Amino acid sequence: MTEKVVGALEGALQKARRKGQLKTKAFPLVTLDLPKRPEWGDLSSTIAMTLASLEQRSPHDVAQIILDNMDQPEVIFDRVEIAPPGFLNMTVKRELWLKVLNEIEKQGHAYGRTDLGKGRRVLVEYVSANPTGPLHIGHGRGAAVGQAIANLLKATGHDVVSEYYINDSGRQIKLLGASVHARYQELHGRVVPFPEDGYQGSYIETVAAHVRDRVGSTLLDLPVEQSQQRCQELAQHELLDMIRQDLQSFGIEFDSWFSEASLLSSGSVEQVLEELGKRDLLFEQDGALWFRASAFGDEKDRVVRKREGEYTYLASDIAYHRDKLLRGYDLLIDVWGADHHGYIPRMQAAVQAYGHPKDRLKVVLVQMVNLMRGGRKIEMSKRAGEFTSLREVIDEVGTDAAKFFFLMRRSDTPLDFDLELAKQQSAENPVYYVQYAHARAASLFRVAESRGIPVPQPSETELGHLRDPDELGLIRTLSRYPSVVEASAAALEPHRLTFYLQELAALLHTFYYKHRIMPLISQGESNDAEGFVKVGGAPPVRSREEITPGLTAARLALMREVQQVIRNGLDLLGISAPDRM
């Protein structure tokens, strides 16, 4: 439908150019807006205004030229008007709007999907939490955002792989080993000092107990180095399993798991340093080896090998991103905690060091989650090892509610997450609000079935019965869905889709309440149904609407496609669309 309108405008532009009325060679892209006021029609274009400066004519003149050069506008439009300074306001014929429903029917699950990405290969890396403890709520937000972005990119024709980077090397993981080792010894009655900055959480004791169950006291006689190493391996394995399980419960699956340690054992890191060295991007200073990040816009150079000879995290991270690039991805997306934002320039420097434009790596930042309960903030202290785990949140509010809340705001702004609200089963809870819209439609179909009323597809019924503004409003909103998906994907901002779904759900609920879809089961009464329509502060005024079989069929077909779009949207967000609640 929008294609037809855009086509009409573009056709007019071409024709005007052939006639010499317009001079611009490459016309800007014709885009359509949805006017806010009914007087502006139901689609508008600013093309005349953008073209005005190029043509050096007034916006109004350009608009007039476009208008005059349209071929048979009456086929598509009821009205086209020019509004100052040069808006083209169009009222599209109702029959064309109705065809949107046929389009959704035809595409079904694929409605909203496009091939704009042209199969570009994208790697989305997210969560990537250290296997040193259970996932906390912040990781949950990152997981929801990462998954939604991956889904959105898939839906827009990208070839997407999702990956989890396991930091199974370096200081933190050693500290894990040392912490578990200390607790392990305590379990055997030894009094040992707990490592400074060690992991305090009580789960460490649990893990230590599992180590003991598994190996008994055999580690006690080994050299400290060795027994710590063993503790680390066992603990890391167990914690990674736990993370996998938590993610599974959260409905998240990764295509690929990538180990940092493998980069070191395979010699990748050394190779990277060699390559960078050859390009004169490394230098030694104060006994350490530095990467010339400042040559690519970072504010300073960065150490890749410490004075003691150990590689820094950055070294393996460069190797990791090099590996991703070598695997042939056109675009790398990293989802990071916002506290790592200072790290972006040096990572993009690494990408550039390998000869790629810096925006081949895009970093999506995820801000922290403030957990609330009934409006009061729950204090968390990671230092003391007390933080709310994702598991607890899933158990309390469910995965759908958690995901929806995580996706309600732009990811780079802090999020207040109220557990009480997320559990609440009412209109105040946006998750239920949207899901209920889907369930409500399903319920309608069940009732129809029980009454022997068919629920037709749009193609199987006369849609011409749909003439109420509420029906057309619903259809117009449905027609927007593909562009919402496209914009969300392009901006890597899933929350836009979340907002759209709330809007669409609201329209469905309103429609449901204002209008009857099936006739009342009347005791000898007519098909006239009562709906509440006009109000003005006073109690609702009842008005009558004749519910004919044709109208019922058309409305059921409409509901079918509204439900389809809600389902498609929730699906992209990784949230279920229940038929019954």
Place this chain on the structure above:
RNA sequence: GCGCCCGUAGCUCAGUUGGAUAGAGCCCCAGCCUUCUAAGCUGGUUGUCGCAGGUUCGACUCCUGCCGGGCGCACCA
């Protein structure tokens, strides 16, 4: 001090990448169940878009400078 992000209704936040008279939810108030799920609906109040300039047909949106808040500035990850 330098860098990044943010500042929109009492609160929490959107704002279609520069469009027309800036929106939604919550809160508060008043209503709506003999209705296809009230897990719902209807109506009502709210704005110097942090401040000051600039760019242009047009700025919440872009640029500059301030003010205020958050985060980062490791041979940690």
